[in-house]
Amino acid sequence: MSLIELTNVHAGYGGAPILNGINLSIEASDIAVIVGPNGAGKSTTLKAIFGLLKVTQGTIRFAGEDITNAEPDALVPKGLGLVPQEFNVFTSMSVEENLEMGAYIRRDDFSATMGSIYEMFPPLAERRRQKAGELSGGQRQMVAMGRALMSEPKLLLLDEPSAGLSPRYMLEVFEQVMRINRAGVGILMVEQNARQALGFATKGFVLANGENRFAGTGRELLDNPDVARAFLGG
Amino acid sequence: MDDFIFFINKALVSGAVLGSIYALGAIGVTLIFGILRFAHFAHGDVMTLGGFVAYGLALVAASLGISTFWPTGFIVLPLAIPITAAFALGIDRTVYQPLRARGARPVTLLIASIGVTLMIQGLIRLVAGTGVYSFFDTEPKELIRIPTEWMGGSRPINLTEPQLLMVIVTVLAVVALHFFLTGSRLGKGMRAMADNADLAQISGINTRHVIRATWVIAGGLACLAGTMLALDVSLKPDLAFNIVLPIFAAAIVGGLGHAYGAIAGGFLVGFAETLAVFNWSVVLRPFKDSIPFEVPADLYIVPTEYKLTVAFVILVIVLLARPTGIFKGAST
Amino acid sequence: MNLRALLLFAAMALFIAAVGWWSGAAFITFIMLNGLAYALIAIGLNIQWGYGGLFNFGIMGFIMLGGFAVTAVAYPVNGAFWESDGPAMLGKALLAFAVGAALVVGAWRLQRRLLKGPAGIALTVLAWIVAYGLYRSQIDPAASYIESEGGGGWVGGMGLHPLLGWAFGGVLAAGAAYIVGRISLGLRTDYLAIATIGISEIIRALLKNADWLTRGTLTVSPIPWPTPLPQDFQAWGVSIPVSFVYARLGLLAVVAVVLLIALVLVQRAYEGPWGRMMRAIRDNHIASASMGKDVKRRQLEIFVLGSVLIGIGGSMLTSINQIYDPGAYQPINYTFLLWVVVIVGGAGNNYGAILGALLIYVSWIVSDPLAQNLFGALSDASTRIGWGAIPEIETRSSQMRVFLLGFVIVAALRWAPQGLLPERIRRDL
Numbered sequence: 001m002s003l004i005e006l007t008n009v010h011a012g013y014g015g016a017p018i019l020n021g022i023n024l025s026i027e028a029s030d031i032a033v034i035v036g037p038n039g040a041g042k043s044t045t046l047k048a049i050f051g052l053l054k055v056t057q058g059t060i061r062f063a064g065e066d067i068t069n070a071e072p073d074a075l076v077p078k079g080l081g082l083v084p085q086e087f088n089v090f091t092s093m094s095v096e097e098n099l100e101m102g103a104y105i106r107r108d109d110f111s112a113t114m115g116s117i118y119e120m121f122p123p124l125a126e127r128r129r130q131k132a133g134e135l136s137g138g139q140r141q142m143v144a145m146g147r148a149l150m151s152e153p154k155l156l157l158l159d160e161p162s163a164g165l166s167p168r169y170m171l172e173v174f175e176q177v178m179r180i181n182r183a184g185v186g187i188l189m190v191e192q193n194a195r196q197a198l199g200f201a202t203k204g205f206v207l208a209n210g211e212n213r214f215a216g217t218g219r220e221l222l223d224n225p226d227v228a229r230a231f232l233g234g
Numbered sequence: 235m236d237d238f239i240f241f242i243n244k245a246l247v248s249g250a251v252l253g254s255i256y257a258l259g260a261i262g263v264t265l266i267f268g269i270l271r272f273a274h275f276a277h278g279d280v281m282t283l284g285g286f287v288a289y290g291l292a293l294v295a296a297s298l299g300i301s302t303f304w305p306t307g308f309i310v311l312p313l314a315i316p317i318t319a320a321f322a323l324g325i326d327r328t329v330y331q332p333l334r335a336r337g338a339r340p341v342t343l344l345i346a347s348i349g350v351t352l353m354i355q356g357l358i359r360l361v362a363g364t365g366v367y368s369f370f371d372t373e374p375k376e377l378i379r380i381p382t383e384w385m386g387g388s389r390p391i392n393l394t395e396p397q398l399l400m401v402i403v404t405v406l407a408v409v410a411l412h413f414f415l416t417g418s419r420l421g422k423g424m425r426a427m428a429d430n431a432d433l434a435q436i437s438g439i440n441t442r443h444v445i446r447a448t449w450v451i452a453g454g455l456a457c458l459a460g461t462m463l464a465l466d467v468s469l470k471p472d473l474a475f476n477i478v479l480p481i482f483a484a485a486i487v488g489g490l491g492h493a494y495g496a497i498a499g500g501f502l503v504g505f506a507e508t509l510a511v512f513n514w515s516v517v518l519r520p521f522k523d524s525i526p527f528e529v530p531a532d533l534y535i536v537p538t539e540y541k542l543t544v545a546f547v548i549l550v551i552v553l554l555a556r557p558t559g560i561f562k563g564a565s566t
Numbered sequence: 567m568n569l570r571a572l573l574l575f576a577a578m579a580l581f582i583a584a585v586g587w588w589s590g591a592a593f594i595t596f597i598m599l600n601g602l603a604y605a606l607i608a609i610g611l612n613i614q615w616g617y618g619g620l621f622n623f624g625i626m627g628f629i630m631l632g633g634f635a636v637t638a639v640a641y642p643v644n645g646a647f648w649e650s651d652g653p654a655m656l657g658k659a660l661l662a663f664a665v666g667a668a669l670v671v672g673a674w675r676l677q678r679r680l681l682k683g684p685a686g687i688a689l690t691v692l693a694w695i696v697a698y699g700l701y702r703s704q705i706d707p708a709a710s711y712i713e714s715e716g717g718g719g720w721v722g723g724m725g726l727h728p729l730l731g732w733a734f735g736g737v738l739a740a741g742a743a744y745i746v747g748r749i750s751l752g753l754r755t756d757y758l759a760i761a762t763i764g765i766s767e768i769i770r771a772l773l774k775n776a777d778w779l780t781r782g783t784l785t786v787s788p789i790p791w792p793t794p795l796p797q798d799f800q801a802w803g804v805s806i807p808v809s810f811v812y813a814r815l816g817l818l819a820v821v822a823v824v825l826l827i828a829l830v831l832v833q834r835a836y837e838g839p840w841g842r843m844m845r846a847i848r849d850n851h852i853a854s855a856s857m858g859k860d861v862k863r864r865q866l867e868i869f870v871l872g873s874v875l876i877g878i879g880g881s882m883l884t885s886i887n888q889i890y891d892p893g894a895y896q897p898i899n900y901t902f903l904l905w906v907v908v909i910v911g912g913a914g915n916n917y918g919a920i921l922g923a924l925l926i927y928v929s930w931i932v933s934d935p936l937a938q939n940l941f942g943a944l945s946d947a948s949t950r951i952g953w954g955a956i957p958e959i960e961t962r963s964s965q966m967r968v969f970l971l972g973f974v975i976v977a978a979l980r981w982a983p984q985g986l987l988p989e990r991i992r993r994d995l
Contacts, residue, residue, distance in 0.1 A: 050436065076438030084436065090429040093422070101426045104419065105438040151438060273756050329976055341621055341755040342979060345909070348902060349975030356969025363958045364965075475897075479767065482760060543771040546764040553761045554749050 001064050003028045003155055003186045004049070009058035011048040018044045020210040021058070026203060028154060028186040031177065033218060035194035036207035036231055042190040043085065045207070046157045049188075050075060050082045062155070077105050081153030085160045088144035091133030095124050098132050098143050102150030110150060117146040120176065138169040145176065155186040162193055174200065194231065198222050206231055235386045241517050243392050249508035250501070251397045251466055254404035257500025258459035259477060260484035261411065261493050262452030268428035268491030269448045270330070272343035277456060278478030279354035280322055282471060284457025285464040286358055287321075288314040289367055296372055305376075307369040307465050308399055314461060315454045322453025323446060325350055351474065359471045367469040396465035403458065408497055411451070415493065420447055428491050480507070480545035487552050489559025499559070503545050510535040510544045571917055578925055585932055592807060595814035596886075597931055598924075602821045603882040605923035606828060608907045609916050610875030613832065616914030617841070618868035619848040621755050624746070624762030626900040627769035628739045628873050630892060632880025634773060635738045636731030637723060637786050637890040644722020652717040655708035662704040666697025712778040720781045728792040732824070732881040739877025740870050742769070747869040751862065766901070774892040787889035793817045821882060828875055829916055836916075844868060898968060903930060906971060909978050930967060937963040 002025040011019040019041045026032045034042045051072045060068045103110040118125035121142040162170035191197035201218030266274045291310035376395035414421040427434040427444045484503045488495025515533035586594030614620045673693035677686030711717045750761045793816040799809035847854040855861050911922020941963035945956040
């Protein structure tokens with residue numbers, strides 16, 4: 001049984017449909033990457049999984065359970081986490097408070113988890129009392145990821161985690177992602193920097209116009225001339 | 235020196251009391267705006283409702299023969315506050331929540347809250363008539379006189395017991411709120427939701443709990459404010475309309491969504507109103523030799539009839555000049 | 567008009583006929599007079615909200631200005647005032663006002679062009695303080711002089727024809743709307759609603775307390791009609807009850823003509839290119855602005871236009887009732903009632919506005935005696951049980967309709983946000 005499985009998912013905002021029958025399935029050991037041109041429905045897929053827009057057809061199953069159109073705050077206790085692309089930190093709250101909010105559903109002592117987040121992202125440890133809104137782009141991304149990890153998810157959804165970051169930070173982000181995956185968390189990532197992301201992806205999905213176009217391991221997709229020509233650009 | 239005491243009595247004390255009332259009301263309005271994203275016009279009526287609930291309970295208590303050192307209206311507050319909070323929750327459940335579920339715009343919710351205002355007003359007047367009620371029909375209002383001989387004055391500083399209680403209670407409420415917002419899980423959840431509602435949901439924060447807590451706090455503070463106002467002055471059904479716009483002015487001045495700003499805004503508006511209708515010629519008298527022009531017998535910044543207008547003017551000016559409030563902060 | 571509209575109008579006509587039969591011709595004609603004035607105001611609000619998407623909650627302020635206008639124009643001249651020093655003192659106060667206004671505008675312009683930052687703000691604040699002090703120094707003595715015996719009590723009217731008063735009501739409202747609109751139309755919708763409430767309250771306070779201008783709580787009456795009064799008919803030998811009916815029918819004709827002219831003009835504008843542009847702007851600011859339409863100017867146009875009708879309607883109301891009492895204006899009878907009219911009648915539809923106005927206004931008037939009867943019956947019943955009569959029954963029963971109005975607002979928003987006669991194009995509340 002896969003960790004998460006999307007079957008023929010149609011979804012959209014109000015009237016206009018964006019996803020027209022998406023299929024994908026991922027295991028906990030996977031680092032899965034979704035790539036494709038703008039407007040292909042990449043971010044929309046993540047939002048559909050997390051109940052942020054209406055799924056009109058098809059099902060989404062997580063660890064065997066049907067979670068189609070579930071409320072977002074009900075998904076976190078089940079083991080899902082989402083790092084949105086924009087507005088992904090509580091700017092008026094401190095770094096530490098942001099992490100605390102990530103652990104909102106936890107009633108146990110989460111100081112160990114917080115400690116490991118600070119180990120993973122040392123710059124945050126130095127700035128734990130600073131307001132998240134005052135941090136740089138790269139540091140904010142760390143806070144955003146740390147916040148999602150505080151609930152110890154089994155599957156982490158990331159929406160363009162390297163967006164707006166310098167190449168050095170982008171590599172760091174990707175390294176963190178791999179480290180998180182090695183610790184046992186499944187990754188489903190949307191990325192604009194397709195080349196680099198597919199380089200370490202165990203599964204790749206190319207979307208266009210709200211539909212699946214190509215699928216395979218990251219390596220396979222990179223080697224596929226059709227994919228390279230149509231979607232990976234230069 | 236006596237003139238300075240006059241200033242303390244008429245300006246400082248009155249301003250502090252009025253400011254406390256506005257501050258408590260404004261906190262509720264600003265929390266509701268920050269978390270539910272709409273202007274709750276009916277908040278003044280929730281205050282009035284709270285005052286009437288307390289009055290009713292005080293009557294019951296008096297008939298049971300309960301009487302203490304404190305005003306009866308004050309000691310029934312621990313019961314009146316939860317009742318009012320429950321009312322506030324009920325209003326949200328029946329009126330605003332269905333509209334929110336439909337995706338209604340903030341202005342629609344504002345109009346709905348105007349409808350709620352009318353319903354509460356009509357109901358209160360239906361049940362209680364349009365007369366004026368006083369908490370002190372059956373017991374005296376204690377006066378506290380602070381002698382000022384040690385300062386060189388010959389008149390005491392006058393405070394009524396309710397006024398003193400009001401200021402103390404406000405300080406306690408503010409401190410309690412601060413600890414709640416910065417120290418408790420639910421409080422931080424509220425701040426998170428006011429900061430970024432979508433992200434709060436994604437983080438697993440139970441937004442329904444947070445909304446409930448918001449109404450409970452807002453309703454409770456409104457009951458406190460309404461009752462204390464009634465203890466200070468008197469209880470009238472149209473207490474509400476005269477309060478609602480100054481409270482909005484206070485909340486907007488402080489930056490909608492910012493609880494601390496609302497407190498500051500409340501005192502700002504309260505003092506502005508009080509000082510605007512204060513007779514400055516009394517205070518200027520001792521200095522009249524050093525003032526180049528003749529100080530008239532009565533010097534008011536605005537005539538007393540325009541006291542409330544001061545709040546409206548502040549409201550309009552802040553909305554036009556700095557809708558995000560005069561303290562740093564976001565409002566949309 | 568489609569079938570649904572025709573049916574609703576027919577139903578309403580029946581309703582009014584029923585009320586008329588129950589209450590008598592004299593009363594129903596009086597109700598219709600007020601109702602049609604409300605209908606004109608409702609069209610004005612409809613232009614602002616239905617066409618422009620502007621939430622004007624300061625309607626009452628403009629209505630009061632209209633009432634003031636017709637009083638100032640149509641009420642007989644107060645000789646005592648003009649013979650005293652009053653006009654001269656008032657002239658000085660007006661001069662002070664003009665100078666103060668010039669100072670403020672000048673400082674504001676200066677701040678915007680040259681002196682930005684704290685220095686500029688300080689300058690503007692200083693200008694305001696100086697202007698305010700200057701104005702107060704002249705108006706306070708002028709006001710107390712005029713209000714005293716020697717000054718004639720108040721400035722009086724100009725003794726001109728009431729229809730000119732109505733026109734002046736439109737002009738005054740337009741002027742106020744221009745100023746209010748220039749400074750506040752940039753706000754987002756709910757802030758605009760609150761700002762307009764605040765401005766309306768300021769206007770109310772000013773008109774109510776300026777005894778030298780409006781006689782304040784002493785009120786001004788009787789304000790003449792543009793058509794013969796009942797007393798005139800009586801002088802011609804008509805019996806008293808019939809004179810009221812004839813006189814009111816005469817005024818009704820004039821009011822109806824004004825309403826009809828307004829309706830025709832507005833409908834033609836709506837269906838023409840101007841209307842299409844307005845709706846495009848209303849439905850999508852951003853797209854329209856990117857196409858080069860001057861959104862702010864158009865919104866100001868709509869706001870002023872709607873206010874003209876509101877002002878004329880306000881003048882008509884004061885004319886009809888022949889009394890100007892600034893202290894008696896309650897937001898519930900004007901602002902909130904009219905918003906219910908527009909919500910229930912259907913935004914963006916003028917026929918809906920008229921339907922809503924007549925329906926709601928007549929219901930509002932009728933609800934008072936109905937509630938009295940209901941409560942009277944309840945009180946009798948409770949007395950019979952032994953609980954005693956309901957105290958203060960008149961004031962209490964009239965609160966019933968306050969509750970009901972609130973309930974209608976909430977219910978309409980929840981279950982019928984489109985109103986009875988919605989615009990043919992979808993309009994969301």
